[in-house]
Amino acid sequence: xxxxxxxxxxxxxxxxxxxxxxxxxxxxxxxxxxxxxxxxxxxxxxxxxxxxxxxxxxxxxxxxxxxxxxxxxxxxxxxxxxxxxxxxxxxxxxxxxxxxxxxxxxxxxxxxxxxxxxxxxxxxxxxxxxxxxxxxxxxxxxxxxxxxxxxxxxxxxxxxxxxxxxxxxxxxxxxxxxxxxxxxxxxxxxxxxxxxxxxxxxxxxxxxxxxxxxxxxxxxxxxxxxxxxxxxxxxxxxxxxxxxxxxxxxxxxxxxxxxxxxxxxxxxxxxxxxxxx
Amino acid sequence: xxxxxxxxxxxxxxxxxxxxxxxxxxxxxxxxxxxxxxxxxxxxxxxxxxxxxxxxxxxxxxxxxxxxxxxxxxxxxxxxxxxxxxxxxxxxxxxxxxxxxxxxxxxxxxxxxxxxxxxxxxxxxxxxxxxxxxxxxxxxxxxxxxxxxxxxxxxxxxxxxxxxxxxxxxxxxxxxxxxxxxxxxxxxxxxxxxxxxxxxxxxxxxxxxxxxxxxxxxxxxxxxxxxxxxxxxxxxxxxxxxxxxxxxxxxxxxxxxxxxxxxxxxxxxxxxxxxxx
Numbered sequence: 203x204x205x206x207x208x209x210x211x212x213x214x215x216x217x218x219x220x221x222x223x224x225x226x227x228x229x230x231x232x233x234x235x236x237x238x239x240x241x242x243x244x245x246x247x248x249x250x251x252x253x254x255x256x257x258x259x260x261x262x263x264x265x266x267x268x269x270x271x272x273x274x275x276x277x278x279x280x281x282x283x284x285x286x287x288x289x290x291x292x293x294x295x296x297x298x299x300x301x302x303x304x305x306x307x308x309x310x311x312x313x314x315x316x317x318x319x320x321x322x323x324x325x326x327x328x329x330x331x332x333x334x335x336x337x338x339x340x341x342x343x344x345x346x347x348x349x350x351x352x353x354x355x356x357x358x359x360x361x362x363x364x365x366x367x368x369x370x371x372x373x374x375x376x377x378x379x380x381x382x383x384x385x386x387x388x389x390x391x392x393x394x395x396x397x398x399x400x401x402x403x404x405x406x407x408x409x410x411x412x413x414x415x416x417x418x419x420x421x422x423x424x425x426x427x428x429x430x431x432x433x434x435x436x437x438x439x440x441x442x443x444x445x446x447x448x449x450x451x452x453x454x455x456x457x458x459x460x461x462x463x464x465x466x467x468x469x470x471x472x473x474x475x476x477x478x479x
Numbered sequence: 480x481x482x483x484x485x486x487x488x489x490x491x492x493x494x495x496x497x498x499x500x501x502x503x504x505x506x507x508x509x510x511x512x513x514x515x516x517x518x519x520x521x522x523x524x525x526x527x528x529x530x531x532x533x534x535x536x537x538x539x540x541x542x543x544x545x546x547x548x549x550x551x552x553x554x555x556x557x558x559x560x561x562x563x564x565x566x567x568x569x570x571x572x573x574x575x576x577x578x579x580x581x582x583x584x585x586x587x588x589x590x591x592x593x594x595x596x597x598x599x600x601x602x603x604x605x606x607x608x609x610x611x612x613x614x615x616x617x618x619x620x621x622x623x624x625x626x627x628x629x630x631x632x633x634x635x636x637x638x639x640x641x642x643x644x645x646x647x648x649x650x651x652x653x654x655x656x657x658x659x660x661x662x663x664x665x666x667x668x669x670x671x672x673x674x675x676x677x678x679x680x681x682x683x684x685x686x687x688x689x690x691x692x693x694x695x696x697x698x699x700x701x702x703x704x705x706x707x708x709x710x711x712x713x714x715x716x717x718x719x720x721x722x723x724x725x726x727x728x729x730x731x732x733x734x735x736x737x738x739x740x741x742x743x744x745x746x747x748x749x750x751x752x753x754x755x756x
Contacts, residue, residue: 235546313662373724
């Protein structure tokens with residue numbers, strides 16, 4: 203075997219190109235800061251898009267290798283990724299959504315992925331080049347928090363990113379770090395589609411009062427300051443956490459809730475923006 | 480200059496040793512998942528320890544290079560790290576707490592740190608080997624979420640870690656990822672001191688009802704399952720977010736609040752555990 207590493211890399215890139223060419227829209231979901239609910243937003247936007255298209259035409263790549271949570275949120279844990287001559291086959295989520303996550307490769311719950319950057323980048327490249335997505339309308343890539351190796355590798359490896367959705371919560375502290383995410387996109391020339399503000403307010407289940415748990419107005423503020431569209435504001439609904447814990451698709455179980463309605467509205471707006479493109 | 484990289488690394492390690500020898504207790508604050516309030520917990524535990532010792536005897540190393548938030552939470556932004564012949568001097572937080580964060584090196588708010596793993600590891604090594612902490616009672620190292628490069632480098636570079644505090648929120652989804660953090664510590668033979676459950680419940684400011692925003696009981700559950708002590712449970716107090724946004728030390732501004740009291744109690748318990756050693 204005398205194959206050169208450079209040839210290897212070129213081959214990988216051309217395989218990624220071939221896979222991505224069959225996907226109509228490639229979206230990244232990013233946040234500067236962890237715990238703002240990025241994976242929950244990704245999962246529910248995928249559900250909303252799956253209701254507008256065929257579920258099998260929607261794919262989610264869980265780019266978070268150390269804290270993979272997409273399969274848990276969508277009730278797709280326990281299924282294992284399989285491989286054949288054409289490549290790696292995704293597992294199946296609700297409505298037939300195609301999911302690829304390192305969680306579907308790990309032997310048990312507690313197994314930590316203790317990998318340094320280069321190994322993580324390699325795993326991401328493998329996912330991009332080897333997964334048999336088939337024809338997709340949308341591939342949503344859930345990036346890990348921050349602007350580190352995985353985010354860089356994905357941003358540089360996907361031939362054309364159609365849009366980045368940035369997730370934040372209202373607090374100033376979160377804004378300050380989300381600004382870095384917007385700058386990250388601009389430096390890498392990734393088109394920012396807009397911001398989704400999550401956990402915007404909480405309705406007290408006892409008295410109905412609106413509580414600003416994580417302050418108020420951060421999404422609007424950063425939207426104005428950075429010149430980025432505010433796609434929507436998702437209220438903090440304890441049922442989102444409950445559904446995610448149970449692996450039930452929130453958008454179906456609580457479809458009349460204000461948060462579910464907002465997810466549907468945001469998915470609609472995303473499609474309008476992309477079509478106007 | 481013909482110095483070998485290996486000699487370099489040995490020299491760095493011996494410099495780290497010399498710095499760390501002057502620190503009585505070296506603590507890591509870790510979470511598998513982002514956004515569970517790890518930095519807020521670190522900052523407030525540092526304040527609680529500073530009230531029990533001299534504030535100048537408490538140091539915080541902000542190990543989060545892509546989302547540094549310690550200076551913001553403790554109102555120490557705007558100060559710049561300075562360097563002299565003995566090394567890098569920390570900036571000063573409330574009560575004289577010594578803080579080192581990459582935030583105190585960045586030119587402006589929006590600047591993202593777009594570094595791959597090896598560069599981040601090197602920056603962490605520099606902080607460990609070059610910062611002039613002087614004599615400290617406690618050094619708290621706020622690790623970035625996950626079990627990636629920074630966490631690995633810090634865990635492997637600090638000669639003796641006295642204890643790791645793992646931060647979580649009550650939800651199952653969070654537990655599932657925190658289990659990985661506990662396993663990470665065990666593999667690297669780091670002593671886990673215990674778990675702090677954050678955002679445990681919210682008291683409605685209107686009617687006083689206790690709301691389980693992120694489910695209930697996760698901290699206790701993981702504590703039992705993994706055989707790790709539950710150090711305490713911090714309620715979700717919107718004033719924590721408010722104070723952190725304003726850079727006011729929460730523990731002083733809201734010292735009668737249940738959350739502040741719990742921080743003080745946890746700090747006391749940590750000291751008792753370490754003394755019982």
